[in-house]
Amino acid sequence: MDHAATLDELFRERVRRSADRVAFTEYHSVSESWVDYTWADMAAEVERWQIAISDLNLDKGDRVAIHISNGVHWVACDQACLRLGLVVVPLYVDDRPDNASYLLEHSGASVLITDSLEIWQKIEQCDETLARLKTVVVESATAVLPQSVYLLKEWLPKVGAHLERGMSDPDDLASIVYTSGTTGRPKGVMLSHKNMLSNAYAALRSVPVRPDDVALSFLPLSHTFERTIGYYLGIMAGARAVYNRSIKFIVEDLQIHQPTTLISVPRVFERFYSRIMQSVSESSRVKRFLFRKTIELGWRKFQYDQKITNWFPSLILWPLLDKLVAEKIRKLTGGKLRFAIIGGAPLPYDVAKLFASIGIPLIQGYGLTESSPVISVNTEAGNRLDTIGLPLRGVEVCIGDDDELLTRGDNIMLGYWQNEEATAGTMTDDGWLRTGDKACFDDGYLKIIGRLKDILVLANGEKVPPADMEQALVSNPLVSQVMIVGEGKPYLSALLVLEPQAWKVFCKTNGLAGDIDLNDERVEELILAQLAKNLKEFPGYAQLRRVHSALTEWTAEDGLITPTLKLKRP
Known part of the structure; x- marks a missing residue:
């Protein structure tokens, strides 16, 4: 922090200190090989982007939207924009075209960098006018490019030029990051250089990432958790980031690169957990015995x-x-993982316990996009699995009215882009951010005990936090995804996506035909009986009376979950 007051200065300082060390590794599909980039290589790449973007004659504070997959181009574009005093608007690659179009219009982006001409054409066909958008750059195209659309490899110059001094100051707006939008339209969170830089530094003091660490990056860089902790903190530590080819290759890429750290959402380890438990259930009695004893010890x-x-x-x-x-279980993640930092959603206790028991600590933290994002985190030496950890150094927290967690510090957003009303509703006059989460302290550690808004009120007036029940249910190997519903109804129901392999075993165990209707009355009764075991600690009114099951996974493309894998509630 003493040597870098802005995010672009952080990058330049790392280049100065570690020019010949490998910074990033990504897969090139044309050569079908993994390619390493040193910090010096990255500096040269950033300078190419600086020249190309400078030629667009943008003014300081203009917005540039990045709508490409994780990789060297994402990093180079980001660093070039930050150096030139521009504002980065990260967009999720998997987001729907109409939502991407809305975010481009709302942010007033002047430039869009996107994956392909086909994606741009889908965005362009949506209802937004995109009046401020002047330039579109695509990584690939299979047709003739229209006016003001450029192919990246032709748009970038062969060599760049060095900028001795950046145009940004610590308090300048660095990025507009749109929240996932579990309900309603997403809001644009304005984050400064100081916001993200201070958060990365504070997180590094709590969870020491080392220069010899290797991180496999698979969460999108448009996710503030991955961007601040995986990317900017990685630069700060001098660690190497390997960009996962895609989520379907995650197991293969873990075993190829054997990372020592990961930034992850719970969903990834929930899947590993289900896979492990399913494998154990199908193994011999001796193997099941050894597994139980291993977990106990x-x-x-x-x-x-x-x-x-x-x-x-x-x-x-x-x-x-x-x-x-x-x-043998650790080899699922490559065999060298020191820890994984988990955030973005609650981590089921049973999942955390299993991985802690086999030597892969899952270090749970907590935060919001509005806090850049980390507010609290556990540590290697003090990892309380049923908590969200200790507040970061320099981040203040307190419990307000209705047990709401409030937080304040250099990491707190500047406000919502073009939405003063929402800003006033989220920030207090003395700078506290209202998180919307209910929390309590337990021996100095923070625990989330509910949401102020995500509460189902049954017809009898009983109140149920659905996330707690959903967290309990996903620890069942049969359940891949779940949403609890029942607002205003006399009882609770669950919408389920079943794990295909676990469903086959379930059918065999219960004497069901493989092609039976998932919502057959007998199937529903059997599933309810199995899920009741996961809900035995819940009160009588917080039990399931009906389930509706499917095998097709919910995705961001179909609008059922957000790009950060959170449920979109009705």
Whole structure:
């Protein structure tokens, strides 16, 4: 922080210190090979982008939208824009064209960098006028380019030019990041250089990432969690980032590159958990016994390492069980993972416990786009799995009216873009951000105990936080995705997406034909009976009476979840 007051200065300082070290690795589909880029290579790439963008004659503060997949181009465009005093508007590649069009119009973007001409044509056909958009640059095209649309490889010059001094100041607007929009239109969160830089620095002091660390980056860089903690913190630490080819290759890429750290949402590890539990359920009695003993002893070891419990004589058996069981499971993530930082949604306790027990600590944190994003996080030495950790250094927190968590600090947004009313409703006069989450302290650690708004009120007046029930249900191997519904109704129901392999086993176990209707009355009764085990700790009114099941996964493209994998509630 002493050597860099802006995000572009941070990048330049890293280039100065580590020019010949590998900074990023990405896959090139044409050559079908992985390519490394040193910090010096990246500096040269950024300088090419600076020249190309400078030639567009933009003014300081103009907006440039980045709508491409994670990779060297994303980073180079971002750094060039920040150096030139421009404002980056990151868009989700998987977002619907109509939503991307709305965000371009709302932000007043002058430039769009997107994956392909076909994607641009879909965006262009939407209802927005896009009056301020003057230039579109596409990475690929299979047809003749219309006016003001350029092919990236032809638009970028062969060589760039060095800018001795950037045009940004710490308090300048660096990015407009649109919230996922679980309800209604997304809002544009205005984040300054200081907001994101201070948050990355504070997070690095809590979760020390090392220069020799390798991170596999698979969350989109348009996700503030990945951008601040995976990208900017990575620059700060001098670590290497490997860009995952796509989520369908995540297991293969984990095993190729054997990362030591990950930034992830719970969904990824929920899937690993389901896969592990399904495999165990289909294994021999001996293997199931060894798995149970490994988890029991691994959990004791984790608690001992955390200084929660004393040493147990049975821990002398850990090296054997680790070799027989835990090490084989760890190879799912490459075998070298020191920890994974988890955020974006609540992490189910059973999932966290299993991975802690096999030697992969999931370090849960908490935050919002409006806080750049991290507010609190657990640490390696103090990892309380049922909490969201300790507040970051320099980040103030307090519990307000109705147990709402409030926070204040250099990481808090400048406000919402062109939405003073929403800003006033979210920020207090003395600078506190209202998170909308209910929280409490437990021995200094923060716990989220509910949402102020995400509450279902049943016909009898009982109030149910659906997220708590959903979190309990996704720990069942049969459940891939779930949404609890029942507002104003006399009982609760669940919309389910089932894990295909687990469904096959479920049918075999219960004597069901493989082609039976998922919503057959008998199937519904059997599924309800299985899910009741996960809800036994909930009160009587918070139980399921009906389920509707499917095998087709919900996606952002069909509008059922956000690009950050959060449910879109009715």
